Amino acid sequence: MFKLLKRKSFRFDIRHQNGFTSIAIICFIFLYTPIFTMMVYAFNQGDSIALWEGFSLRWFVSAWGNEQVKDSALRSLIVAIFASGISTTVATMAAIATTRTKSFRGQNIVYAIINQPLMVPEIVTGVALLIFFALVKTVTGYAGLGFLILAHTAFCIPFAYLPIRARLEGMDLILETAAADLYATPWKTFRLVTFPLLFPGIIAGAMLAFVISLDNVVITELVKSAGQDTLPTYMLGQLRRAITPEINAISTVLLAITVVILTLFYLLNRKSE
Amino acid sequence: MKQQRSEIAIRIEDITKIYGEGRGKVIALQDVSIDIPENEFFTLLGPSGCGKTTLLRLIAGFEHPTKGKIHLYGKDITAYPPYKRKVNTVFQNYALFPHMTVAENIAFGLEMLGKPKKETDETVNEMLTLVKMEDLKNRQISQISGGQQQRVALARALAPKPRVLLLDEPLSALDQKLRKEMQIELKRLQSETGITFVFVTHDQEEALTMSNRIAVLNSGKVLQIGTPREIYKQPSERFVADFIGETNFLKAEILGCANGVASLTLPSGKTVETNVQKGFSPEGTVNIVIRPEHATVVEDPAESLLQGRLINAVYFGTDMRYHIELESGETFTVRIQNNPDDKTSTQFLGTEVCIGLHKNAVQILKD
Structure with missing residues (x-):
């Protein structure tokens, strides 16, 4: 590795800049050392997250047997499935409305509003939702999972919207024109031409929304009612007490799921290009 | 050869198309009226931005005219959406559906019209035979070449048996050789199917060789409609x-005009007679045109209608082009076909030459 860093080249190449390789390596070390350490200690036999006592899968077994973990993981999944489903549907419609219609006055403002949750600090959205939902709760008396799903849907929309819109913008309008020319009504054009070509984008959007919903902490923590812990908020709660490698085990599983989903997302996007 | 009394397939009536409003407005077409009879290979010819593609899109229904009407076999279709017009388009970059096979692409229009499965299959096979693509029926669009995609695009547009086929510069993406092949192919398809073709091109040679009639457009206006000849x-x-x-291009003085024949004085002072179109009686100073191959170099000064000094002789294989500087200062080109015994004519450079003209070589312009 050091040989690589010290390489001296006299041949000029625009793609080669001194120091880039070392900077890149340092960045990777920064990013992945903590995660790697966390994963290693998930397999620790002892009770500590800092002292290695040998290899074991006991914390995975323990996490699997923990009713609270199972309960919150299930809740996380339910919320993520509903939130990604609803947000993707809304995002698809929004993407079509912003790319497949005549350009209208204030179109840029619409883009900005759709993408607003990406820019506004999460804590602001969380507090706003907390106050608003508290109001709704007193008026209606409803305190179910619906609030959490709604909150997640809200911040998932821009994440689902971006890949769908990117895909739509890459699709030539001429194909829809050709379908209309060949006697397809607007609905049939959408169903037989636009939608099948857009599908990889929709899947990518849904997966991104799913992952974002799955690991949200701030907004969930603020919006959830008592006993509505999702996996991330449960873990946060655990950290306040005794920390065992069980947390590492859960995190490792969560990381694995995220990596699998993001890999699928990448492969889908690549295939469609 | 001319089709008398045939039905009018497309009637374009006083069409104006304006894009935008106020200061930024662009007049794409202005008061355009064209009648296209059934079974004609009709070409819209003009430079880019002349409005020819806009006119095609108006006929297809992708755009709506600011003013005027479009009739398809006597029926006003101006307000119809594209999917209700019995016309199909072959797009410049084909616009084939990438998620369907060759056969599925061709079947698309038939399925949308609700044709029974059996009939659709038969027509698809018929179309594949027509464009000689039977072997590639189940290929994906990405697996076939540009020329093949062109054929599929044609088959797809012809399959629903449209009353008029619109072609938007369909050959511009092909290389020279394939282009020539497709020109012949298109002519064949038109005569075999009997469908009226409206063809858009900026290539004058393509227009001359393929069309029954041509409309020349410039800046949104139709300048002339007629046979290639x-x-x-x-x-x-x-x-x-x-x-x-x-x-x-030269200037001339009209001496008189009677019975469709005008006599005029050329810049050299010589007088010629030429036919003029019916109802056109030019007078005063006019612009005239003479095609280079309608002129010749003569030896007898008595036959000479224009004189000048030979400044350049260019060998073109099939013919020679002589550039002659007239007494009035303009350069005049004469084109003479080469024969097997031709010799270099450079020894004549700088000498005075006499130019003769074929009968009716002089054409008087209206502007």
Whole structure:
């Protein structure tokens, strides 16, 4: 590795800049050392997250047997499935409305509003939702999972919207024109031409929304009612007490799921290009 | 050869199309009226931005005219959406559906019309035979070449048996050789199917060789409509004469005009007579055009109608082009076909030459 860093080249190449390789390596070390350490200690036999006592899968077994973990993981999944489903549907419609219609006055403002949750600090959205939902709760008396799903849907929309819109913008309008020319009504054009070509984008959007919903902490923590812990908020709660490698085990599983989903997302996007 | 009394397939009536409003407005078409009879290979010819593609899109229904009407076999279709017009389009970059096979692409229009499965399959096979693509029926669009995609696009547009087929510069993406092949192919398809073709191109040679009639457009206006021969031999305006083929432009004085024959004085002072179109009686100073191949170099000064000094002789294989500087200072081109015994003519450079003209070589322009 050091040989690589010290390489001296006299041949000029625009793609080669001194120091880039070392900077890149340092960045990777920064990013992945903590995660790697966390994963290693998930397999620790002892009770500590800092002292290695040998290899074991006991914390995975323990996490699997923990009713609270199972309960919150299930809740996380339910919320993520509903939130990604609803947000993707809304995002698809929004993407079509912003790319497949005549350009209208204030179109840029619409883009900005759709993408607003990406820019506004999460804590602001969380507090706003907390106050608003508290109001709704007193008026209606409803305190179910619906609030959490709604909150997640809200911040998932821009994440689902971006890949769908990117895909739509890459699709030539001429194909829809050709379908209309060949006697397809607007609905049939959408169903037989636009939608099948857009599908990889929709899947990518849904997966991104799913992952974002799955690991949200701030907004969930603020919006959830008592006993509505999702996996991330449960873990946060655990950290306040005794920390065992069980947390590492859960995190490792969560990381694995995220990596699998993001890999699928990448492969889908690549295939469609 | 001319089709008498045939039905009018497309009637374009006083169409104006304006994009935008206020200061930024662009007049794409202005008061355009064209009648296209059934079973005609009709070409819209003009430089880019002349409005030819806009006109095609108006016929297809992708755009709506600011003013005017479009009739399809006597029926006003101006307000119809594209999917209700019995016309199909072959797009410039084909616009084939990438998620369907060749056969599925061709079947698309038939399925949308609700044709029974059996009939659709039969028509698809018929179309595949027509464009010689039977072997590639189940290929994906990405697996076939540009020329093959062109054929599929044609088959897809022809399959629903449209009353009019619109072709938007369909050959511009092909290389020279394939282009020539497809030109012949298109002519064949038109005569075999009997469908009216409206063909858009900026290539004058393509227009001349393929069309029954041509409309020359410039800046949103129709300048001249006629057979390729009429357009070439009797251009009515300077733009038409200049856009199609090579031309010599000169000025002349009209002496008189009677019974469709005008006599005029050339810049050399010599007088010639030429036919003029019916109902056109030019007077005063006019612009005239003479095609280079309608002129010749003569030895007898008595036959000479124009004189000048030979400044350049260019060998073109099939013919020679002589550039002659007239007494009035203009350069005049004469094109003479080569024969097997031809010799270099450079020894004549700088000498005075006499130019003779074929009968009716002089055409009087309206502008």
